[in-house]
Amino acid sequence: MTTFVLMTITGMGLAALYFLVASGLSLIFGLMHVLNFAHAAFLTLGGYTAWLVAGASGSFLLGIVVGMLVAAALGAATETGLLRRMHGDHVPQVLLTVGLLLAFTALVRAIFGSDARPMPTPAWMNQVIRVLDAPIPNSRFVLIAAAIAVWVVMTIFLTRTRYGLIVRAGVENRPMVTALGIDVRRAFTLVFALGAGLAALAGSLVAAVQGAVSPEQGMTLLIFAFIVVIIGGLGSFHGSALAALLVGLLQEYTNFYAMVGMGDLVVVLLLAGVLLTRPQGLLGRRLV
Amino acid sequence: MADATDVADPTGVAATVLATHDLSVTIGGVRILRGVSLSVRRSEIMAVLGPNGAGKTTLFNVLSGVREPTTGRVELAGRDVTAQPAFRRARAGLARSFQITSVFTSLSVLENVRLAAQAKRGGSLALWRRVGRGDPAYDDAWQALRLAGITAQADLPAASLSHGNKRKLEVALAIVGRPSVLLLDEPTAGMAVEDVPEVTAMIRDLRDQLGCAIVLVEHRMDVAVGLAERMAVMHHGALLACDTPQQVMADATVQSAYLGETL
Amino acid sequence: MTSVEAATRAQEEPSSAVAGTGGPERRPVRRWVIAGVLVALAVALPYIPLRIPVLFDGPVNGPGALHLLSLMFVMAAIAMTYDLLFGYTGLLSFGHHLYVAIGMYTTVVVLGETDYGLGAALLAVLVLGLVVPLLLGSICLRVSGIAFAMVTLAFAQAGAIFVVRDPFRITGGELGLAIAYQKLPERLVGVFNAPYRYWLALALLVLVVVAVRWALSSRPGRVWPAIRDNEPRVAVLGLRPYTFKLQVFVLSSFLATLAGAVYAVVVGGAYAEVTHATFVLALLVMVVLGGTGRPYGALVGGLVYTYLVHRLGALSSAVQDLPAAVRAPLMEPLLILGTLFVLLVLFLPGGLVSLFRRPGPNVRDRLRRALRRKDAE
Numbered sequence: 001m002t003t004f005v006l007m008t009i010t011g012m013g014l015a016a017l018y019f020l021v022a023s024g025l026s027l028i029f030g031l032m033h034v035l036n037f038a039h040a041a042f043l044t045l046g047g048y049t050a051w052l053v054a055g056a057s058g059s060f061l062l063g064i065v066v067g068m069l070v071a072a073a074l075g076a077a078t079e080t081g082l083l084r085r086m087h088g089d090h091v092p093q094v095l096l097t098v099g100l101l102l103a104f105t106a107l108v109r110a111i112f113g114s115d116a117r118p119m120p121t122p123a124w125m126n127q128v129i130r131v132l133d134a135p136i137p138n139s140r141f142v143l144i145a146a147a148i149a150v151w152v153v154m155t156i157f158l159t160r161t162r163y164g165l166i167v168r169a170g171v172e173n174r175p176m177v178t179a180l181g182i183d184v185r186r187a188f189t190l191v192f193a194l195g196a197g198l199a200a201l202a203g204s205l206v207a208a209v210q211g212a213v214s215p216e217q218g219m220t221l222l223i224f225a226f227i228v229v230i231i232g233g234l235g236s237f238h239g240s241a242l243a244a245l246l247v248g249l250l251q252e253y254t255n256f257y258a259m260v261g262m263g264d265l266v267v268v269l270l271l272a273g274v275l276l277t278r279p280q281g282l283l284g285r286r287l288v
Numbered sequence: 289m290a291d292a293t294d295v296a297d298p299t300g301v302a303a304t305v306l307a308t309h310d311l312s313v314t315i316g317g318v319r320i321l322r323g324v325s326l327s328v329r330r331s332e333i334m335a336v337l338g339p340n341g342a343g344k345t346t347l348f349n350v351l352s353g354v355r356e357p358t359t360g361r362v363e364l365a366g367r368d369v370t371a372q373p374a375f376r377r378a379r380a381g382l383a384r385s386f387q388i389t390s391v392f393t394s395l396s397v398l399e400n401v402r403l404a405a406q407a408k409r410g411g412s413l414a415l416w417r418r419v420g421r422g423d424p425a426y427d428d429a430w431q432a433l434r435l436a437g438i439t440a441q442a443d444l445p446a447a448s449l450s451h452g453n454k455r456k457l458e459v460a461l462a463i464v465g466r467p468s469v470l471l472l473d474e475p476t477a478g479m480a481v482e483d484v485p486e487v488t489a490m491i492r493d494l495r496d497q498l499g500c501a502i503v504l505v506e507h508r509m510d511v512a513v514g515l516a517e518r519m520a521v522m523h524h525g526a527l528l529a530c531d532t533p534q535q536v537m538a539d540a541t542v543q544s545a546y547l548g549e550t551l
Numbered sequence: 552m553t554s555v556e557a558a559t560r561a562q563e564e565p566s567s568a569v570a571g572t573g574g575p576e577r578r579p580v581r582r583w584v585i586a587g588v589l590v591a592l593a594v595a596l597p598y599i600p601l602r603i604p605v606l607f608d609g610p611v612n613g614p615g616a617l618h619l620l621s622l623m624f625v626m627a628a629i630a631m632t633y634d635l636l637f638g639y640t641g642l643l644s645f646g647h648h649l650y651v652a653i654g655m656y657t658t659v660v661v662l663g664e665t666d667y668g669l670g671a672a673l674l675a676v677l678v679l680g681l682v683v684p685l686l687l688g689s690i691c692l693r694v695s696g697i698a699f700a701m702v703t704l705a706f707a708q709a710g711a712i713f714v715v716r717d718p719f720r721i722t723g724g725e726l727g728l729a730i731a732y733q734k735l736p737e738r739l740v741g742v743f744n745a746p747y748r749y750w751l752a753l754a755l756l757v758l759v760v761v762a763v764r765w766a767l768s769s770r771p772g773r774v775w776p777a778i779r780d781n782e783p784r785v786a787v788l789g790l791r792p793y794t795f796k797l798q799v800f801v802l803s804s805f806l807a808t809l810a811g812a813v814y815a816v817v818v819g820g821a822y823a824e825v826t827h828a829t830f831v832l833a834l835l836v837m838v839v840l841g842g843t844g845r846p847y848g849a850l851v852g853g854l855v856y857t858y859l860v861h862r863l864g865a866l867s868s869a870v871q872d873l874p875a876a877v878r879a880p881l882m883e884p885l886l887i888l889g890t891l892f893v894l895l896v897l898f899l900p901g902g903l904v905s906l907f908r909r910p911g912p913n914v915r916d917r918l919r920r921a922l923r924r925k926d927a928e
Contacts, residue, residue: 035697037832085897090697091643095839095896098832103889110883223708223828230701261716268712271705276690279698352787378789392780394844403777406770407788413798417770465789 006134007252013140015248016147017209020202021221022228022240023150024195030171030235031191033090037097038078039199039225040218041104042071046200047207047217048108051119060122060208067200075196079189101219108215116214119207139209146205150198151241158237167191171235227271233281242282246270303330304366305501306351306382306469311360313346313525320346321357322525328469333495333502334530335512338522344505345387347522348471351503352384353377365468378407383467385458387474387505393447397438400446401429401460408465432464435494437486452483456490463494470494472504476511484508488515521545593753596620597746608865614745619861621745621752621817625810627853628759630837632806635763637835638843640799641779646691646703648830649710650804653679654811655821656714660721662731669735673812680808681801688800692793695782704828711826727822730815739816748817755813759806760850766802775799776844836892842902851903860884 028036049070050063086093125139158164166187170177178184207213228247232239247267255263307327313320321343328334336344349355353374362370364380392400405428406412433439436456462470476484488511495502506512512519513533520530521542529539536542597612607616629651636642654676661672691702717724732740738747766772774795777785782792815821841852863884880886
């Protein structure tokens with residue numbers, strides 16, 4: 001029983017991590033139909049900014065906030081300066097984000113080196129609480145709490161605010177929104193900036209949990225972000241939450257009850273399976 | 289609802305190349321086609337008329353295999369092709385041009401049509417067969433280009449053509465396979481008035497030279513009346529009448545449906 | 552054809568050659584001559600003790616330079632196979648590297664873990680190179696666009712996981728596997744036999760170039776660009792796009808698997824880096840750099856990219872008095888290449904090869920270049 005509880009909570013922690021990593025991507029993909037490889041760059045950016053700021057100021061929280069702001073600003077700049085020039089051509093946009101990712105990762109390697117740098121994680125994150133006799137590190141709960149917070153805030157944004165409404169309408173029927181005279185482009189920029197900010201948040205939390213930052217960390221996480229977004233359904237924010245839960249738990253249980261390493265394989269095969277049987281994902285086309 | 293196996297050929301035996309039986313298409317609760325039954329005879333020119341939303345393009349989509357009907361049958365030369373996808377019907381002799389020009393943009397005009405000819409000739413999967421300057425598909429392509437009247441543009445990339453020439457390329461692509469039935473979706477769409485007679489002449493020429501039946505969706509009344517031997521009038525997804533132009537114009541249901549509307 | 556028809560035809564048909572997708576066929580003799588000279592030069596290279604400072608460390612026929620050239624040739628070959636899929640048929644695959652990995656690892660594992668020799672390894676590579684893409688392709692091609700890109704990525708990831716986790720203890724995990732030298736012909740082993748590996752890589756490149764050009768001038772080869780331009784229209788013509796896509800997928804992957812096997816011999820082992828998604832992203836950069844869907848675009852892109860990745864660091868050290876701020880980025884070739892890639896996508900979508908197109912009223916090419924960007928959907 002203890003192991004089951006341990007597995008479940010660890011799985012939920014993993015799910016929370018996946019959701020955080022995927023949430024920004026889901027928004028961007030849903031509204032703009034851009035498969036944003038640069039998402040990995042923002043993940044890495046978040047990690048390194050948090051590391052730098054936390055190292056300088058001693059406050060991890062400040063590091064996260066600064067990271068989110070910087071990423072959001074860069075995201076807005078990227079969208080207006082670069083992506084917009086592509087006039088909605090999907091393949092060139094994807095290529096552009098690939099180039100940005102490669103260049104950015106190389107830049108990080110050039111400045112900070114390829115080795116992983118240890119992250120000054122607050123000590124209490126590694127302390128362990130017992131839940132039904134299962135030892136769970138606090139970091140898992142931080143992840144779960146952060147994921148829930150993001151979910152709640154984003155849902156409120158999408159359902160209760162004007163821009164959120166525009167974003168949702170844009171996902172369902174972009175030409176109509178433009179025809180109504182609403183400037184969809186500003187929504188695009190906002191969404192991209194938001195997505196970048198969420199990525200930075202995820203990146204810094206992951207760095208804290210893993211205790212280190214490395215140039216490759218964004219790319220490693222990106223695959224799982226893609227998997228979650230696609231399984232959940234392109235453009236469905238709730239879908240990616242559901243998919244993250246499914247993937248996290250499935251991976252954890254399989255790794256334990258079947259064989260270590262099988263978890264990753266099962267998740268990848270799940271992606272293939274979903275794409276072939278239900279390409280629109282679990283929750284289809286709608287954003288919320 | 290009118291049935292089209294009628295007046296001029298009471299026995300209905302004069303080689304029906306294309307027929308539909310009680311064709312219906314319902315999407316999301318909306319009945320786009322309602323029980324359409326018509327037959328097209330060999331080498332006849334039939335015009336399908338109706339206002340926007342009457343279901344003409346849907347009818348074409350069902351005929352060419354791009355869309356599946358909810359109920360009903362489509363028969364090509366007597367054989368039931370309702371379940372066959374587009375590429376099979378194309379091989380069986382049904383060709384179609386599109387209302388919104390749909391060509392291969394990076395290929396030249398000649399290459400566009402040559403490809404269509406190759407497709408019709410078969411054996412396109414043969415990796416070991418070369419395509420050189422002497423390829424027989426080029427002969428078919430030139431013939432089609434001549435019939436469509438765009439030989440002068442043969443070397444230009446398809447994307448650079450004027451609208452009128454693109455429509456001609458559309459036609460060339462459709463006829464290169466020597467189809468037995470040619471579906472032309474709004475062949476004069478977007479054309480200047482002075483270009484229309486050329487197209488009309490071309491359509492009649494096609495029928496004379498290729499012997500195929502031509503079904504065209506047409507908005508311009510004068511074009512339809514001038515070309516068609518029979519006209520099929522549609523309204524809200526139903527077939528109101530299918531007869532010679534004179535009979536159709538005189539038909540009471542047609543008149544009441546279009547009272548006040550200009551076709 | 553009667554004489555009247557022939558005369559009419561001669562009048563109508565332009566005397567210039569037929570415009571196709573593969574580029575003008577005018578003066579094919581000149582192309583063959585150029586190609587022949589280049590190949591002859593390449594073959595003779597190991598006998599030419601030429602020193603080109605800055606560009607190469609040591610003489611051009613020394614083991615260092617020959618090894619670099621071998622890598623360039625192998626990468627260019629793989630890039631060409633990728634261009635067949637992406638540039639010509641419009642299939643954006645994020646899993647192409649899986650086949651290179653299969654070629655590499657099959658060769659090394661058969662030689663290392665079994666009692667069989669090179670012949671058996673080659674046979675295994677050929678068989679797997681046909682069967683695996685046939686199987687995976689038939690599944691992946693059921694979807695298209697982004698979904699296709701992601702499924703191919705998924706299967707490649709599965710392969711990567713298999714290699715890294717190494718459940719059967721044969722792949723060497725993250726560290727990779729060295730090739731069993733004792734089983735290779737003596738000619739291919741050792742530093743001083745670099746020329747033989749070089750010739751092997753050259754042979755691969757020539758084979759791939761010939762195979763790709765041959766495929767593109769075949770009947771199905773003319774259908775692939777049409778699928779890229781307008782897939783639904785291909786179906787309306789009476790052709791089933793799925794079959795043609797599967798055909799080019801198998802061909803391209805088969806050649807990539809073969810290239811993987813040669814790669815293993817050239818580098819002396821199999822490496823887990825080949826299974827990472829960054830490898831296929833690099834392929835993407837190579838083909839876009841050179842120019843997608845153009846006769847030798849991927850070739851040029853592959854050569855240039857591989858050269859720069861390996862030599863940029865050395866180049867920066869060669870130039871004295873560089874401030875550290877400039878030197879550090881140069882040591883990371885992907886920074887320059889990534890930025891170059893972004894600039895290319897923005898301003899020169901036709902790639903490097905488009906720079907060398909004959910200037911002048913060549914409206915057709917300029918249009919095609921511009922259109923390729925717009926129609927790249």
